[in-house]
Amino acid sequence: MSRRDYEIRQISPFIWQVEPFGEMSVPVRIYADSRLLEGIEQDGAGQQAMNVAHMPGIVRASLAMPDAHWGYGFPIGGVAAFDPERGGVVSPGGIGFDINCGVRLVASDLVEDDVKPRIDKIVRTLYQQVPCGVGSSKAIRKLSDKELRNLSRRGAAWTVEQGFGRPEDVEHTEEEGALDGADPSVLSARAIERGQPQVGTLGSGNHFMEVDVVREVYDEEVAEAFGVARGSVAFQIHCGSRGFGHQICSDFLKTMQKATSKYGISVPDKQLACAPLGRPEAEQYLAAMACGANYAWANRQVILALVVEGLEQVFGKDRDALGIRQVYDVCHNIAKMEEHDVDGQSRRLCVHRKGATRAFPAGHPAVPEDYREVGQPVLIPGDMGTASYLLVGADGAMDETWGSTCHGAGRVMSRKGAKKKAGGRNLKKELADRGVTVAWEGRSTLAEEMPEAYKDVDAVVSVMHEAGITRKVARLEPIGVVKG
């Protein structure tokens, strides 16, 4: 064990706390088992969570989820809430470059025996339907400047009006696929240009489309409410806001560097650049970030339509005959103004979730009406050779984590480290031996994304389950994967 210059104390079976020291204004709380904790401390994510605890107006604690790993400024797997009435800030580093990176889960009436014999064809079809890889474009026509601005304001609903998917998909999407307050007038010309040709594209890195079999159901009642049955086939789409969101983040990091000094804010890491909520820099960033978020929801909506079109071709049946229905679409890179209880008082806070997923419990008004009795679906993608999870928000999330949970397995190996480890191996065959057919675009994608590059997703979701933040509903295992 490496020597620490701080003390960490176990305050419950799955929560570890660092009391404030130096200029920290709140403690750090890490959700983890002892093994996950060790990884979080070793790669610097723990130190990053301590840095976040220094920021102005942070409320209660700087939180790290069990999948936390090192990121730009804030850890990926970090959650922090800021109070505008106490000098609270918004920081682009607390959202991430890929604004509204997220996951969409689609259920079907297909079973493994319908799909397994044609899995090669299905994977090839999905790969052809959706442009994959860095710089991918031309999934649909290049949008005009005006169309992109409309899409930025209205998100997924705008794409449904253009003929991609159905209104009920939007009802089963976080925020119904559009954040309020999106204002394209604050966007740079370069952001608009980068966004125009990329709607309906997957991107690269950990972004994927996946064919899964629902192998285990832990909670029959909730699974039924979500329309997910043991043995059925489901589809996942994981991607974000492409070059558009990346450009928005880059543009506003520059704005925020200036704002940090303008408002006399002191942060322990330049990458925590931020502006006080209510100030023009903060409000403009939130308006731009909402555009990025809405683009990502529109992007996943178009990709869903392209996936459905491909499946209709393969099976020679239409969407209804295949029983294809959207379970939910979650975001895991965003900041939102939300009402939360703080010491018995309801307060409006800016909740940053970076590599963290909203997980509202039963009864919360933001949960779609047909799920409100059970709680919000939470989608946790794992690595491409192991499993993904469907969870449901629990009461503990509102009490402890600003209605948030983990977002995935979380990297345990750098991209470079993974490539080195994969040298000389035939990963396509290794995955085929595990029953996973894979297609991919980038030269190094398969190596960088190999299962060993990720933490144990079972351990990650178990921590949040045992801590009472989210409950396990179903475990999905991949049989076909398309990687960017």
Add this chain to the structure above:
DNA sequence: ATGTTC
């Protein structure tokens, strides 16, 4: 994550 170093 990213027209992977405007």
